[in-house]
Amino acid sequence: MKSELNKLFGDFLSIFFPRECGCCGCVLKYQEKFICIACDFHLPYTNYHEYSDNDTARQLWGKAPLEEACSFLFMQKDSRVERLIYQIKYNNQPFLAEYFGYQYGLKLSEVKAYQDIDFVIPVPLHSSKLRKRGYNQSTYFGRGIARAMEIPLREDILVRKKATISQTGKGRLERYENVSDIFDCQNTVLMDNVHILLVDDVLTTGATIISAALVLFESFDCRISVATLARA
Ligand SMILES: [Zn+2]
Numbered sequence: 001m002k003s004e005l006n007k008l009f010g011d012f013l014s015i016f017f018p019r020e021c022g023c024c025g026c027v028l029k030y031q032e033k034f035i036c037i038a039c040d041f042h043l044p045y046t047n048y049h050e051y052s053d054n055d056t057a058r059q060l061w062g063k064a065p066l067e068e069a070c071s072f073l074f075m076q077k078d079s080r081v082e083r084l085i086y087q088i089k090y091n092n093q094p095f096l097a098e099y100f101g102y103q104y105g106l107k108l109s110e111v112k113a114y115q116d117i118d119f120v121i122p123v124p125l126h127s128s129k130l131r132k133r134g135y136n137q138s139t140y141f142g143r144g145i146a147r148a149m150e151i152p153l154r155e156d157i158l159v160r161k162k163a164t165i166s167q168t169g170k171g172r173l174e175r176y177e178n179v180s181d182i183f184d185c186q187n188t189v190l191m192d193n194v195h196i197l198l199v200d201d202v203l204t205t206g207a208t209i210i211s212a213a214l215v216l217f218e219s220f221d222c223r224i225s226v227a228t229l230a231r232a
Helices: 001-017 036-040 055-060 080-090 095-109 127-133 137-149 207-219
Strands: 070-073 117-123 158-160 182-186 194-203 222-231
Touching: 001 158, 001 222, 055 070, 055 222, 070 080, 070 095, 080 095, 080 137, 080 222, 095 182, 095 194, 117 137, 137 194, 158 207, 182 207, 194 207, 207 222
Parallel strands: 070 222, 117 194, 194 222
Antiparallel strands: 158 182
16 A cells, blocks of 8 residues: 555656656656666667677777676667767766666676676766766766675776877877876775776777776786776
8 A cells, every 4th residue: 555655656746757767768657767667678788798708808809908898788879878878978867877887786796707806996087077077977887886796986096187088190009008198096005916897888999998907907916807888
C-alpha cells in the first residue's frame, strides 16, 4: 500500500517536475531513474570488459603499456549515446556520468583483471575549462566506478597544465612526445606497484588518455588500466 502511494505521489510530482530520460528525452516514469526502460534495453553496450583483446585496447596498443582497456558504450552519430554524452558534458547533467559509472563499476568488479585495482584517477580538465563548465564529467564517471568497486577516487595525483592537445600538423607519433607539457603528477611518494584505473568520458583518438598514462608511468611505479564511458 505504501509503495502504491509512493508511486502515485511520484507520478503526481512528475506532472509538475517532469524528469527526462538522459538518452532520448522522453518523460521518465516514477520507477525509471535516469534513463527510460526502452533506452536501457537498446543501449549499445560493448561488453569489452569481458575480453582483453577488444577494439579499445587494440586502439591503445603500442602507445602505452596498459594492462586492460575498455569502453562501456558505442557512440554513433545522432544516437542515444551521443545525446547522453551531450547531456553530461554540455547540459549540466554530470550525475548521468556517475550513474553509468556505477553500473560499469559493478560489471568491472566481476572481472578478475580489474579486481586488484587500487584506485581510480579521472583525466583532469584544465582549470579554465573546469571553471567554465563547473564540473569534470570524467570525475563523476570515475566516482560512480569507485563507489561500485569500493575503492578510492584520487583527484590529487594527475594535474592538467594545458587545456587541449595541439594536434595540427603533427604526425601520430609526435603527438605523444611532449606529454609532460599537458599533464603533471604530484603526491606520488610512497606508492609502489599500484594498479590504477584511468577513466575518461569518450575515447576518440586516444591521445589524451595516452598522454595522461605516460605521465603517470614516468612519475612512479604503477600499472594502468583504462575505462571510458563511450568510444566514438
Ligand atoms: Zn530513453
